[in-house]
Amino acid sequence: MQHFASFSLLNIGWRWPAALFCFLCPLIGLHLGVTLSERPDAVNAGILTKAYYSLGFFVMGGLDVGLPQGGPVIGRFLLWIGYFGAPILTASTLIEALIKTLEPHRWRLKRIKNHLVIIGSDDLTISYLKALREHSPKVPVLIIDHAMEPLRRDELRQQFNAKVILGDINHTFFLKRLRLNQAARVLLLGADNFQSYETANKILKLEPKLAQKIIIHCSSIRFMRSMANSHVAQQCINFNSYQLAAAGLVRHKLIQHFQQTQPKDVVVLAGFGLFGQTILEELQQHAKQEIDTLAIIDVDANRRVLVVDEQLHLSNFERREVFEGNISHPKVWQQLSTKVDLTQVEPVIILGTGSAEDNLRTALWLRGKYPKAMIIARSHQPSEFAQEVGKEHNITNVSITQLVKENIPPGWTSGQ
Numbered sequence: 001m002q003h004f005a006s007f008s009l010l011n012i013g014w015r016w017p018a019a020l021f022c023f024l025c026p027l028i029g030l031h032l033g034v035t036l037s038e039r040p041d042a043v044n045a046g047i048l049t050k051a052y053y054s055l056g057f058f059v060m061g062g063l064d065v066g067l068p069q070g071g072p073v074i075g076r077f078l079l080w081i082g083y084f085g086a087p088i089l090t091a092s093t094l095i096e097a098l099i100k101t102l103e104p105h106r107w108r109l110k111r112i113k114n115h116l117v118i119i120g121s122d123d124l125t126i127s128y129l130k131a132l133r134e135h136s137p138k139v140p141v142l143i144i145d146h147a148m149e150p151l152r153r154d155e156l157r158q159q160f161n162a163k164v165i166l167g168d169i170n171h172t173f174f175l176k177r178l179r180l181n182q183a184a185r186v187l188l189l190g191a192d193n194f195q196s197y198e199t200a201n202k203i204l205k206l207e208p209k210l211a212q213k214i215i216i217h218c219s220s221i222r223f224m225r226s227m228a229n230s231h232v233a234q235q236c237i238n239f240n241s242y243q244l245a246a247a248g249l250v251r252h253k254l255i256q257h258f259q260q261t262q263p264k265d266v267v268v269l270a271g272f273g274l275f276g277q278t279i280l281e282e283l284q285q286h287a288k289q290e291i292d293t294l295a296i297i298d299v300d301a302n303r304r305v306l307v308v309d310e311q312l313h314l315s316n317f318e319r320r321e322v323f324e325g326n327i328s329h330p331k332v333w334q335q336l337s338t339k340v341d342l343t344q345v346e347p348v349i350i351l352g353t354g355s356a357e358d359n360l361r362t363a364l365w366l367r368g369k370y371p372k373a374m375i376i377a378r379s380h381q382p383s384e385f386a387q388e389v390g391k392e393h394n395i396t397n398v399s400i401t402q403l404v405k406e407n408i409p410p411g412w413t414s415g416q
Contacts, residue, residue: 018089019058026082027054029068032075038066057086112163113182115140119169119199120190121148121156123381124217124241127405128189128412129160135413142178144169145190169199172206180207185412187215193223201232211235215412221274225311241404246278248407249376249398254348255287257374261346264292264318268336270327270362271353272298275378275400277308279350284317293319295340297327327351328358333366342370352378360386363395 030036030050039045039053053065068079116132118125121143132139141162148166156162167174180186186203188196196216203210214236218224221240227233258265267283269276276298283291294317298304301324321339325332336342342349349366351359356379363377375395379386382399390397 015089015093018085022057022082022085022089023051023054025078025085026057027051029071029075029078029082030054032072032078034068034071034075034079036065036067037069054082057082058090112140112142112179114184115142115179115182117178117180117183117186118143118162119145119186119188119196120217121145121152121164122189122191123401124189124404126155127241127401128187128408129156129162131405131408132413133160135410139184139414144178170195172202175199175202175206180210183207183210183213185213185215186210187217187412189217191219193218193220197227197230197232200236204232204235212237215239217241221277222307222311240274240278241400242274242278243281244407245398245400245403246275246282248403250279250282250286253376253396253398254283255290257346257348258287258290263345265290266293266295266340266342266345266347267291268295268297268340268342268347268349270297270349270351271359271378272296272301272304273352273354275352276350277304279352280308288317291317293317293321293340295321295323295336297323297325297332297336299324299326301325326358327353327362333369342373346372346374348374348376350376350378352376354380356380356383356386360389360395360397364389364393367393367395 027050030045030053031047035041036053045053056065068076068083116139118128118141125143129141132141141160143156143162143164144167145164146166146168148164153164156164169175180203186200188199190196196218200214200216203214212235216233216236216238218227218238218240221243224233224238224240227238254267269279272280276296280294280296283294296305301322305322321336323332323335325335347370349363349370351363351366353359356377359377359379363375366373366375377386377390377395377397378400379397380400382402383397386397389395
């Protein structure tokens, strides 16, 4: 609350103090004994009447009360300040409001510089802004999207102090109005992967100096890898949110477990979508020597494993087993138990499907079967309920959005 109050005081602007000054000057002048040609009784009027006359200067400019007469020179001088200052202030305010109405984007961006431009307003943007405000609470932020719910717009403005503009980034004319020449960094966090690369291409042509300062999120890892050799990708920073989340999970949780356990570990990836695939990639790069057996479970496991092998050219672990089926079905776990013994080791079981409900329920069931296992259940958003259940049953709950926030590179959250 204290932070909000101080922020509000800093953003009052110059007009309110100026208005107070233009109000007090004639009020003091009348109090000093100056009278008005059309209101000769003003000198003997009460304080409320004099205040009413002072306020009238903002609307009528003194035309309804006449000119100052009599009294001390300083009093008449103060009244003349109100005669000229109040109507000028009123006129300037009306003109500015008209300009804001006609050209709101240009007016709001008139003085912005060293700012971050973010395209998109989904959960990824929120995760990034949370990390940004922890490191750079004052850096100006401009958020662009073609559509936005009022609640999300208010959240971005009030919680993160961001300027929000609705507009179509497909148009070069619109991009030119975002003061990209003054921007410190541009983040393309929208849902349309092709459009993100298209926009990056336009920005690089408009402002070549933003090379390596444009960050592109691509939700399709396959498309991102296909674009890797394009000139746009090579001049920008490309990433996938699941890769950030998987990298954080492997570095901060799994490697420590591998180092503490003997013999080599067994890892079960129950769910082999983008999250499971990026975990596999991280394990291949950073923990392959620690793993004896890798088991993969997914409703489309065989096809997805073939695609990953083709894209990443991953060499097999010492042993790899693939099981096709739903992670909630006991039959698939029975099949796994006939080939992989999870009772004699301390296996890592990662329940990483897109259903937080299935992940948590299956995690509870597996805890009873494999008390030695390190069981990790994934959700998209942080869940206090899942965390509490996890503590009760020794299950590690991870949130994709939280992992992304915690593992955003420090260089992305600075205003430089």
